[in-house]
Amino acid sequence: MERIPILKMGPFLLVTIQVDLYDRLALTLENDLINMVSKTEAKGVLIDISAVSIVDSFMGRILGNIASMSKIMDAATVVVGMQPAVAITLVELGLTLSGVHTALDVEQGMELLRGKIGQLDTDEEGLYDSFI
């Protein structure tokens, strides 16, 4: 069965969707991601959709689901790289993706996630300082 790969990078999970999504593929991703969040105790999920040319109501709902499920599991979700045409279409369709954090690109998305777990970062730095 076709699957979208999920990469682990430090406390975050990265997903880059490079293919056109169909419903079952999107559902599989939702399932895999939530399992990975639980298994790896990830603090953030970054989903790059810059290569996705169509997001319809079903896929929009999946993105929303991933964000709410991750939140319950104490992880933040950020969706990055949405094409302008996709954004225009989503709003006209009636889907505003409220509850999903977005950023323009992967870099800014990572920044946002780091900010969300900022508390953790400073704690670690403090720990490091005391070692020195």
Place this chain on the structure above:
Amino acid sequence: MIVLSKEKLPIQKEQDVVLFRNRIKELATKIGMSLVNQTKLITAASELVRNMLRYGGGGITHLEIISKSSIPGVRLVFIDEGPGIKDVTLAMKDGYSTGKSLGLGLPGAKRLVNEFDIKSEPGKGTTVTIIRWKNGL
């Protein structure tokens, strides 16, 4: 209104949807439709084809390039022989769904195209026709 090209594509399983979307993209590109308009058309088609698979048990789609007063457009027809829709007016309302979806499919699709027509007869099936003109706002 003249029909410049016409083809049929059966939709029986989810993977057919990807092929269908790609074919619409090719047609829309051929008539020089802008990316935003293409995206709107394909998204509307994606909603309708899902309905056809989920509620109508699959069906057949017609993809046409048409022209009216020398303005080209893409017309898509979705025909299924499923159970039909009891109350079309209700089904066209935002947020109404008999399934577990958001209920944005039909009304959303209508907002994304220039012309939208739905005919449904309980027990016989549903036919939806949409048109997006090349320069349609």
